[in-house]
Amino acid sequence: MSATFKITLAHKPNADGLYEVWLRITANRQPRYASTGIAVAMKQWNPEGKLEKENWIRTSHRLYARYNADLVEILADAKLLAKHHPTADAAQLKQLFLQRHDTTPAASSTDLDFIAFMKQSLEQVDRRQFKPATYEARAAVINKFAAWRPHLPFELLSEELMQEFENYLRDLPNNPTTRRKNLKTLRLYIKRAIKLKFLSRDNDPLEDYVMPKSRPKRVWLTDAELAAYERVHLPQMQHIARLTYLICFYLHGSRVGAVLRLKWKDRQFGRVYFTMDKGDTDKSVAESAQLTAILDSLRPEEGVSPEAYILPWLDADYDQLSERDQLQCIKKATAKLNKNIKLGADKCGISKKISTHSSRRTLATESDRANGGDLGKVGALLGHKQRSTTEIYVDRYNSTEVDETADKVYKHRAMPLLKAG
Template identity: 25%
Template sequence: MATLKTVLHAKLDKKGNKLHRLALRLTVNRKRSYYHLGQKLKPEYWDEPSEKVKSSHPKHKQLNRLIRKKYDEIEDIIFELEASKQNYSAKQVVDSIRKNTRRLSFFELADEHIEDLFKANKHNRAISDRSKVNRIKEFVKNRNLSFEEIDEHLLKKMKIHLLNTVGLSERSVMNFFVMIRMLYNIAISKKIVDQKFYPFGRNKIKIKYPQTIKIGLNEMEIVKIEKLDLEQNTAIWHTRNTFLFSFYLAGIRISDVLRMQWKDIVGDRLYYKMNKNNKADSLKLPKPVYEILHHYKNMKVSNADYIFPDLKDVPINDTLAIYTGIKTAIKRHNTHLAEIAKLAEIDKKITNHIARHSFGNIAGDKVSPQMLQKLYRHTHLSTTIGYQGNFIHKSADEALAEIINFSK
């Protein structure tokens, strides 16, 4: 005869302090074995007659849900053993549960994910996700977090903490949630957590990025930058070249520009693969790009050389050094671009990414979304339409003028 009961198990630690731990106590033939749920609880929060956590505890719902889940698992094993008329002990049942339910915590799975990113040479993503995980550890005070504990209540509190205490933007918080959702999906696929605990989706936590204002340069502002009288071979002159190179080629991301090698240019075309989504593309080189390339040909030793000098001392195959070199170069270029904005008398903040926005702004609705999708190297047309919508104002401007133009 087996008796299963949920208890608050009191035990002294090595320092002599009494700990009260949630546990399932299984008794078979007068012999007991405990399965601890990994949760400590103050006695005032425990409802002994009902064998559940009191509603006064802030996490009573998820703790009681955890109790029910493990209770059912142990009962299922007992039913199977008794149905097959097998002899068993309390220890055998509990050991079986421990063996079958050793599951990775959220942080353990996150560490595996980050390690896999480093192995795949995705250093930017790995470092970014590691930073997010460390922020989450700070929020939960470094306790080992199970996936069952990551519910709507915890995520809402985390959002408030990241916005108000840490000072992150709404968009940055959504990036945290995207990473957590991705890890949760992995955990479900690995049967670390049941689908019913999933905290995202309809009537739960929704991930919605706030709209951002994208401002690009216009034709006259690009011309101002082109005509600046900058001393050749200086750092600011070089920054202008990389910025314009990006703009002339539909806003290629600066990280991809700095990685480009002479072997990527074949005839009158540029062949390259985007680091962000690994998507390959080919573009015909416009005349202004030839003029920029001409300045760097005297630095060329072989086709394996980088076109631009920012990574000239970085080994081609050292992915971590390349990541570090690009990160440093981007900061340097952004500093010089701020100076370029002043010299060109442009009252807009200019960064490396503004080259992409500027191309979108000038493109407007001059070409089809399908063609822009190819130029931007977007995987989905909807992404292009959404992105380009930031720069197409003509129809709305004309409609507004037509409506209010009644007092001529």
């Protein structure tokens, strides 16, 4: 009986929370599964995908075209292997396939220590499967760990070592939230090492580790602070930074990357159309009177090209840059923007360390109160899919409401005696 092949999806997510795409090999009614080296989120997988349409990976994935092309090539190669080995069973075909499409680190555990494993995994997996921002964030953690311990055999990994690393992070200094993120990144690579048999599950150094806990300080502006910031007189660069902050606020608390990329063509029929930074979800927002006034104030008198950016923070050739260069460009622009936002806030007496992201938290808190604490509505406004995410953004402590409640308790009570009997 000739072998048959099908592209399918793993039933359980991997350490990254993604589902691996498998090649199912069936011969003599015996199936075997081999990894294709591709992993995607469940929502990016098309269960109706087929060779004729080359559509296993949905278009919502930024690399859908390349991944689908790779899967077509994998199917063709597998069929060629079966043709050249007509008597091979499913297990033998799987072995032959893996020899040609090895997606695991090539070195053995005796040649590869934990630091080298992380770096190799970063290049072979993360660079290919994740956005540059994710790759850069994980690379920063690996480099930080490597600066602390340039070489680390797998057998020296221990809970005590992880505690030493956390102490090192504390001395840098890194706050509890940053330390937690660093340790969670290490845990991701430890899980990969366990899966690839470089480390046994019993020797997982973070299995029972107590992660640092801290709720980061959430910064947002009160109505009075926002009004003061809107009206203070500022020099040109700080004024443009303020307008950017306000666009983030009036554009449903949108993240700064999406706002910086807005072009004049994105304004159509009283709405603004854009793609959200997280999830690559398309969104349109009806222009409020305030947003319309802000955008109109940015329009040059001589007119604009539909392809021109509304805000002046990105160079005209931004679209032609690689994804990694675009990420660096956004980072530099955001740093410059946040510096000018802080300078402007200082001039109206706001001592809080505000940034573009605090506009998102301000919008979340204001909308929470305007909608009577309905987190579902707040989450929809912000583009969240989970209530728990929205709860992070909302400051549920309303001092005005607390003052009003206290006043109802106190105002009918008589004044106490202020002197001893």
